[in-house]
Amino acid sequence: METLAFTFDGGRALPPFAPALVGVVASGNLEVLLEPAQDASCRIVVDTSARGFGAIWEAVLRDFHARHGVAGIVVSIHDMGATPAVVSLRLDQALAAIAGSGEESGCP
């Protein structure tokens, strides 16, 4: 298991939102939990069973931050060897899932 952590600055803060979960921890897949941050940064923590891919994670997550420009958010990931394409998909799905509703939503 490897744990990676990244922080990206800049971007616009999202309106208040309830935590959202997408994806499932299974081979080639991942789950992504989005929560509001206490500060204005975009923090991403990854627990992954696939070791040695730090550079690729950084590239994928930097791209995610650049595309969406979100701030004030904590992204927590449990990964089991998903490809960069699947990671990007789940991250996009997670953002889409934040609908600003009162209840925490969990949908994959």
Added chain:
Amino acid sequence: MSLSFAEMSARERLAAVVDAGSFHEWLPPSERVTSPHLAQLGVPAAFDDGVAVGRALLAGRAIFVAAQEGEFMGGGVGEVHGAKLVGMLQRALRDRPAAVVVLAESGGVRLHEANAGLIAVSEVMRALLDVRAAGIATVMLIGGANGCFGGMGIVARCADTVVMSDIARHAMSGPEVIESSNGAGEFDSRDRALVWRTTGGKHRWLTGDCDALVDDDPALFRAAAIAALATHRPMTLAALQQESALLQRRIELDAGSADAFELWTRLGVVEAQAVPDIDAAQVRTRRPAAVAGLANGAA
């Protein structure tokens, strides 16, 4: 074009079965109540340890509901997963919802947590039996691709109502485990037709081992769950004696053939050979009257 229950995640299924937007989760993912045992094996945890539990409405009635995620660790029950189910069941004793509904998809004890998983499943069983004894309806919805096996397969049979789709399986040991222990001659795990007529929804319906058989459709699972709200079967001595007689009769009827087609025929199913090829609606009409009568009365 309808959705496939089997292809949905646990959370999607749960949302589709209960009244829209009515699910309120206890110990949601953001609380990170995860397994303390997986990291030592290099396996990532899940924020909800593979099961979502909470309360919801079903046709306007208050229920407690749990949905097991079959894709995470095969839906195996570990220490936390089991404790969430036990907590829900104990809470049902206190809060008395109309029913407890479990969307069950599990291989049973989570082997990665071995001893902790075994004790956990046993605690779930005890708690479910307490709920049943308290007169609260218990409903199992089995429709995932991984089926409901092992200790969870037994737990599911302890409920008042078991609903299965024709593509689901409900059993104790999977074909791979049997094959690796006793050879392909005993059980060829690659023979899908054999696997499904041994443990699948159609077989369980015809023998009375499930109470409703539906297509792989969340709307049909929802309808069956609503119908099950009214079903409670007290476990009396007479009911259990009847259950013993039912199982004894089945063993005698099979007379060692261990063949599904033979067994169905002897139970009174017409044109048993056709069963694998017809749809759930047609199979529903073929359950012998004798089986139907017993299924409603037995424990």
Added chain:
Amino acid sequence: MDWQGVAAQLFGQDHAIVADGDFLAGTASFDGAPIAIVGTTNHAAVGVDLALRQARCILDVIEHHPGRPLLLLVDTQGQKLRRRDELLGIHRAMAHLGCCVDLARRRGHPVIGLVYDQALSGGFITSGLVADACYALPEAEIRVMRVPAMARVTKLPEALLESLSLTNPVFAPGVANYVAMGGVRSLWDGDLAAGLRAALADRDTSDRRASEGAQRGGRRVAADVIRRVLEA
């Protein structure tokens, strides 16, 4: 210790327990009162037949001997791994056995489980483990699955699982471990009769296993999670 040894220590010659193949049943006298015994021997593989046989025996006790204590003697290699048993509904037969044990408990019969040799999960999950409490002899073993099969199913290396079985409470098959985790209430060491006497005297029939696992430190999380769900 074999079942005859257990019976001799508990009841002396004061018992009429008979083994019929892998099936054990009978009545004994303990502290002047009758006690019913049901169980398995020969490291029994429990299939539909043996599960049903145990179930019927328990129902007979419920019907004919209200309140009589039941001692479930456990020695099993787990569930029978045969296609026939799956076809005939071994999961239903096992559940039925569990429901019979549960009915006995609800009818006021003290129901005590004792693992006297070995117990693999499927063979006793609906007998000893749904009793009021499960006990074990110190030399007994409780396992979920044997290591080679576990390795095949989990895809974890056998060597890793073997080493965890030696060092890690979650994997180690020793019954002292199960005591620490709350799965077994206590061991009957030496004076078996004293163990049975104490078990019969304990009339709190609630499931204390999660709290005992937390108190004893072997299973720290379950009780807290249960409490949190109750309070959520």
